Amino acid sequence: MSGDPIYTEMIIEYSRNPSNFGKIDNAHIHQHDANPLCGDTIDLYLNIDDNKISEVKFDGHGCAICMACCSVLTEMIKGKTLDDVKKFDKDELLSELGLEHLVKTSPVRIKCALLSLKSLKFGIYSYFVDKMNDSESAGNLNEEAANLY
Amino acid sequence: MQSTADAFEDLRKDFPVLNRRVRDNKKLVYFDNAATTQKPNQVIDAISDFYQNHNSNIHRAVHALAEESTEAFENTRDMVAKFLNIEDSREIIFVRGTTEGINLVAYAWGRDNVKEGDIIVTTEYEHHSNIVPWQLLTQEKKAQLKYIDIDDNGELMLDQLDDYLSTGKVKLVTFSHMSNVLGTISPVEKIISKCKNAGVKVLIDAAQSVPHMKVNLNEIGCDFFVFSGHKMLGPTGVGVLWAKKEILEKMSPFLGGGDMIREVHKYETTWNDLPYKFEAGTPNIADVIGFAKAIEYLEKIGMDNIRNHELELTKYALEEMKKIPGLTLYGTKEPEKRGGVISFNFNDVHPHDVGTIIDKDGVAIRSGHHCAQVLMEKLNVAATNRASFYIYNTKEEIDVLITALQNVAKVFKL
Numbered sequence: 016m017s018g019d020p021i022y023t024e025m026i027i028e029y030s031r032n033p034s035n036f037g038k039i040d041n042a043h044i045h046q047h048d049a050n051p052l053c054g055d056t057i058d059l060y061l062n063i064d065d066n067k068i069s070e071v072k073f074d075g076h077g078c079a080i081c082m083a084c085c086s087v088l089t090e091m092i093k094g095k096t097l098d099d100v101k102k103f104d105k106d107e108l109l110s111e112l113g114l115e116h117l118v119k120t121s122p123v124r125i126k127c128a129l130l131s132l133k134s135l136k137f138g139i140y141s142y143f144v145d146k147m148n149d150s151e152s153a154g155n156l157n158e159e160a161a162n163l164y
Numbered sequence: 165m166q167s168t169a170d171a172f173e174d175l176r177k178d179f180p181v182l183n184r185r186v187r188d189n190k191k192l193v194y195f196d197n198a199a200t201t202q203k204p205n206q207v208i209d210a211i212s213d214f215y216q217n218h219n220s221n222i223h224r225a226v227h228a229l230a231e232e233s234t235e236a237f238e239n240t241r242d243m244v245a246k247f248l249n250i251e252d253s254r255e256i257i258f259v260r261g262t263t264e265g266i267n268l269v270a271y272a273w274g275r276d277n278v279k280e281g282d283i284i285v286t287t288e289y290e291h292h293s294n295i296v297p298w299q300l301l302t303q304e305k306k307a308q309l310k311y312i313d314i315d316d317n318g319e320l321m322l323d324q325l326d327d328y329l330s331t332g333k334v335k336l337v338t339f340s341h342m343s344n345v346l347g348t349i350s351p352v353e354k355i356i357s358k359c360k361n362a363g364v365k366v367l368i369d370a371a372q373s374v375p376h377m378k379v380n381l382n383e384i385g386c387d388f389f390v391f392s393g394h395k396m397l398g399p400t401g402v403g404v405l406w407a408k409k410e411i412l413e414k415m416s417p418f419l420g421g422g423d424m425i426r427e428v429h430k431y432e433t434t435w436n437d438l439p440y441k442f443e444a445g446t447p448n449i450a451d452v453i454g455f456a457k458a459i460e461y462l463e464k465i466g467m468d469n470i471r472n473h474e475l476e477l478t479k480y481a482l483e484e485m486k487k488i489p490g491l492t493l494y495g496t497k498e499p500e501k502r503g504g505v506i507s508f509n510f511n512d513v514h515p516h517d518v519g520t521i522i523d524k525d526g527v528a529i530r531s532g533h534h535c536a537q538v539l540m541e542k543l544n545v546a547a548t549n550r551a552s553f554y555i556y557n558t559k560e561e562i563d564v565l566i567t568a569l570q571n572v573a574k575v576f577k578l
Contacts, residue, residue, distance in 0.1 A: 022517070022520075022521065027577065052532070054532060055516075076546040077546075078514035078515075079514060079516075081514075
């Protein structure tokens with residue numbers, strides 16, 4: 016099974032020991048999402064200070080791809096500004112784990128990979144609506160999240 | 165003389181897809197039969213033959229093709245009746261599948277017969293198709309939906325049924341003949357005798373049982389019985405609802421439209437006779453005709469032989485899987501109490517990862533919640549892996565599964 020395009024050392028390692036795994040009590044943003052096809056569920060927690068993501072955690076149940084992507088995504092966005100997160104593209108996440116090929120090769124597993132990003136975009140969307148009254152940013156995020164895969 | 169195992173192996177030549185190589189040129193091992201089975205040439209050819217030589221709508225025109233297709237379609241109805249040991253084939257209603265059949269009952273019978281405060285009883289190991297229609301009905305009617313729980317062995321706790329029945333409010337008990345996840349075969353006789361004593365109607369979801377064992381509807385004594393053709397070698401889009409004539413006659417229609425009417429006037433309509441009252445619109449003619457060939461095929465092998473073949477495979481698979489460290493098997497440990505369905509988890513590896521890794525070895529199983537999230541909650545897992553067998557599967561294929569599972573352990577460094 017050497018050279019497996021999905022189950023790389025990095026993915027196995029992240030799925031065994033996920034980063035930023037846990038809850039944040041009273042988080043500024045709490046987004047729950049599920050993949051209805053396979054039953055993966057995640058909860059994403061974010062605290063925002065000074066327009067920056069000061070703290071981020073996730074928990075849930077998912078396959079190795081889902082858990083690895085959640086881990087990497089939370090690592091990548093920690094400390095980033097909301098503007099950075101608005102611009103954050105799925106290719107950035109997928110290439111970090113060498114999973115760009117999933118877009119073409121596995122329409123099923125791509126959903127596992129991008130559940131984390133979808134939750135992030137929806138979470139930030141509600142934040143823009145509720146806290147910042149920025150309906151334009153919110154609208155764009157909502158559309159992006161809804162069409163992610 | 166051929167041994168029984170050889171006779172079953174010989175069937176494989178009728179199923180072109182079983183010759184497929186998949187992924188890295190691996191021989192296909194198809195263990196996703198509880199989702200849908202493969203189709204033999206006999207079924208595929210019958211569908212082509214219909215479109216090439218007989219295609220016509222049915223029950224209407226008087227031309228030659230219309231007569232031929234009507235006869236072939238109605239002939240299937242008679243075959244289904246005979247297959248289930250039903251005397252009156254007008255009690256056989258063709259639907260799209262089990263889901264539509266249950267929805268038909270929930271809508272057409274349920275709306276007229278279930279009132280505020282009434283109880284519908286289902287079980288914890290139902291497919292979503294035997295839960296959601298009843299949620300919709302009970303919510304609309306302000307009625308209650310109750311569950312018979314399962315015990316640690318994956319079997320129904322029938323004492324709870326007694327409690328529900330003693331309220332005098334139960335209108336229907338609806339349950340699957342065989343669990344699509346655990347493979348548990350429900351104690352049909354016990355449930356029905358309790359319900360009959362209480363004067364309560366019974367629906368059996370037979371999607372997982374009819375394809376795998378002999379069913380005699382004349383003896384079972386339920387009121388509604390539903391199953392799908394595509395899980396028993398037939399085409400997709402064909403299912404059967406059976407109910408007693410007296411019940412069907414009193415029921416309101418489900419879908420309104422052509423074929424289900426006797427006379428239509430501007431503001432009122434009278435209904436057609438059974439079974440047409442419940443078959444509005446042009447049905448799935450070609451696939452119903454193809455389904456006849458599936459029944460013919462199964463009858464030729466014999467349903468008791470099929471059950472025995474799957475029992476052998478299940479016993480063998482359970483024995484081999486028990487030897488794999490870290491593998492959790494769900495459901496009863498007694499093979500006789502279950503069908504050819506084995507759900508399992510492998511250490512803490514997510515079923516999707518197991519499914520993807522063994523797929524590289526050509527092994528097709530199902531990973532997920534199997535449309536049974538209520539049961540997943542009960543088992544306290546998000547998902548399971550499920551291998552399910554049918555007539556064309558062999559012990560050698562189970563060996564391939566076992567080796568593939570050992571690969572999963574390597575990838576995850578277990």
